[in-house]
Amino acid sequence: MRMVYSKALLDHFESPRGVGRLDASLPQVGTGNAGAYETGGVLRLQIQVDQAGTIAAACFKAYGPPALIAAGSWLTQHVQGRRLDEAGALTHQPVAQALEFAPAQLHWAMLAEDALRGAIRNYKEKQGIHV
Amino acid sequence: MQHPVYLDYASTTPVDPRVRDAMLPWLTEKFGNPASTTHSYGWEAEEAVEAAREQVALLVGAEAREIVFTSGATESNNLALKGAAHQLAQRGRHIVTVCTEHKAVLDTCRELERQGFAVTRLPVPASGIVEPDTFAAALRPDTILASVMAVNNEIGVVQDIPTLGAVCRQHGVLFHVDAAQATGKLPIDLAVWPVDLMSISAHKMYGPKGIGALYVRRKPRVRLVAQMHGGGHEKGFRSGTLPTHQIVGLGEAARLARLEMRDELPRIQALRDRLWQGLSTLEQVWVNGDMQQRVPHNLNVSFGHVEGEALMAGLRNIAVSSGSACTSASQEPSYVLRALGRSDPLALSSIRFSLGRMTTEQHIDAAVLEVRRVVERLRNLSPLWEDELQESAHADGVQ
Numbered sequence: 254m255r256m257v258y259s260k261a262l263l264d265h266f267e268s269p270r271g272v273g274r275l276d277a278s279l280p281q282v283g284t285g286n287a288g289a290y291e292t293g294g295v296l297r298l299q300i301q302v303d304q305a306g307t308i309a310a311a312c313f314k315a316y317g318p319p320a321l322i323a324a325g326s327w328l329t330q331h332v333q334g335r336r337l338d339e340a341g342a343l344t345h346q347p348v349a350q351a352l353e354f355a356p357a358q359l360h361w362a363m364l365a366e367d368a369l370r371g372a373i374r375n376y377k378e379k380q381g382i383h384v
Numbered sequence: 385m386q387h388p389v390y391l392d393y394a395s396t397t398p399v400d401p402r403v404r405d406a407m408l409p410w411l412t413e414k415f416g417n418p419a420s421t422t423h424s425y426g427w428e429a430e431e432a433v434e435a436a437r438e439q440v441a442l443l444v445g446a447e448a449r450e451i452v453f454t455s456g457a458t459e460s461n462n463l464a465l466k467g468a469a470h471q472l473a474q475r476g477r478h479i480v481t482v483c484t485e486h487k488a489v490l491d492t493c494r495e496l497e498r499q500g501f502a503v504t505r506l507p508v509p510a511s512g513i514v515e516p517d518t519f520a521a522a523l524r525p526d527t528i529l530a531s532v533m534a535v536n537n538e539i540g541v542v543q544d545i546p547t548l549g550a551v552c553r554q555h556g557v558l559f560h561v562d563a564a565q566a567t568g569k570l571p572i573d574l575a576v577w578p579v580d581l582m583s584i585s586a587h588k589m590y591g592p593k594g595i596g597a598l599y600v601r602r603k604p605r606v607r608l609v610a611q612m613h614g615g616g617h618e619k620g621f622r623s624g625t626l627p628t629h630q631i632v633g634l635g636e637a638a639r640l641a642r643l644e645m646r647d648e649l650p651r652i653q654a655l656r657d658r659l660w661q662g663l664s665t666l667e668q669v670w671v672n673g674d675m676q677q678r679v680p681h682n683l684n685v686s687f688g689h690v691e692g693e694a695l696m697a698g699l700r701n702i703a704v705s706s707g708s709a710c711t712s713a714s715q716e717p718s719y720v721l722r723a724l725g726r727s728d729p730l731a732l733s734s735i736r737f738s739l740g741r742m743t744t745e746q747h748i749d750a751a752v753l754e755v756r757r758v759v760e761r762l763r764n765l766s767p768l769w770e771d772e773l774q775e776s777a778h779a780d781g782v783q
């Protein structure tokens with residue numbers, strides 16, 4: 254079977270946005286990791302939160318199929334400028350919808366959701382905010 | 385859209401223009417049925433079929449009357465394995481093959497299991513090459529048939545057919561060889577090789593799709609139970625009107641392969657070496673299977689820290705095969721690479737490059753650039769690659 258990719262997915266795969274890393278040791282940076290090499294996909298998502306509780310910057314790195322790379326890329330764009338609680342309410346569904354994932358690609362959106370939640374949790378832990 | 389550079393000749397080859405020219409008259413003005421014995425339309429078609437049969441025989445060191453035309457290597461494998469197993473079922477019901485064989489052999493063996501035969505599938509070491517001792521040890525008193533491919537379709541490694549055939553002779557076991565990937569790529573001499581049955585395909589050697597042959601040894605005579613019944617064509621081995629144009633195409637492809645192999649092999653070897661030279665400057669690139677005992681047309685490599693699906697999706701300017709079979713839910717790693725002991729991620733991140741008659745240095749250079757571009761891009765995206773680079777930089781610093 255031929256893998257079918259949507260236009261939006263291919264665009265993010267070919268020109269990913271927000272690729273990079275933030276200094277994970279900074280208190281205002283939250284880092285979330287999801288997935289495993291053995292299962293074919295690893296996503297690291299990082300957010301930097303300003304004093305007002307807004308995500309000022311987000312970046313990602315990913316090892317995985319085009320769907321995961323696109324999900325990471327899309328998320329960094331989507332959460333930037335959003336308030337932390339807003340971003341925390343995000344699920345995999347808008348990711349999958351925006352990138353027009355096929356059912357077989359859905360679990361990569363879930364992995365992206367896990368990474369985002371992990372990044373928020375990591376930030377809150379550093380700040381001493383109870384999760 | 386510009387077509388990508390074709391480096392997938394092991395999947396199929398274009399028909400050589402000389403082959404096409406030889407075929408064309410047999411579709412129109414010379415359309416007779418080779419089985420028509422009552423007029424010249426039939427006679428000239430029959431002559432063309434017999435001339436083609438001679439060319440196929442010459443390519444592999446056989447006699448023309450040992451060549452049976454089929455629809456391709458899959459049918460040849462089916463006819464050889466089922467035909468021999470059904471013929472010899474009274475003597476024994478055990479068959480030996482190798483776990484890296486083509487599906488046309490493995491699935492046929494599975495069907496024979498369903499019919500009550502027992503099948504042993506031999507493992508292979510990381511080289512992909514069957515060890516003769518392992519092979520000999522698998523033969524039992526009730527073994528009637530063994531099947532080993534000459535050249536592996538994925539990794540291009542060449543099995544030691546003469547040695548394995550000699551083992552079969554000693555044990556009185558019939559020996560079938562799937563040579564779909566071998567004809568025209570290495571010298572085959574069935575006058576010397578102890579092989580009883582051998583499958584041949586046209587479209588892997590610049591002939592048309594839909595035609596192939598099965599070599600059936602006459603001395604000592606091999607008997608098969610026919611799998612296709614009808615007009616008793618091909619001495620009863622395979623009924624069905626002979627497609628003259630297809631057979632002429634196979635014959636011409638075989639003639640060209642025989643005449644041009646000596647010049648073609650070193651040329652393709654040089655191109656393959658150029659390809660490997662270009663790719664091996666990347667870090668973490670591994671050749672799958674033995675590099676020496678391999679046809680010059682094949683290079684199968686795995687890339688560390690590159691996910692397979694992303695690799696294939698990224699490679700838009702070359703047409704190659706990957707070590708994964710895309711199923712509806714996920715990517716399945718190649719069973720051949722798994723048998724060599726490759727991990728799933730490395731099996732999935734493999735590429736089979738297969739070179740052919742129309743491959744040029746420009747094609748190779750473009751392929752190297754394309755692979756480097758995609759591999760480096762994906763590694764730069766990978767958090768794991770970044771971690772590994774930092775660790776190795778740290779280790780260097782400590783020293």
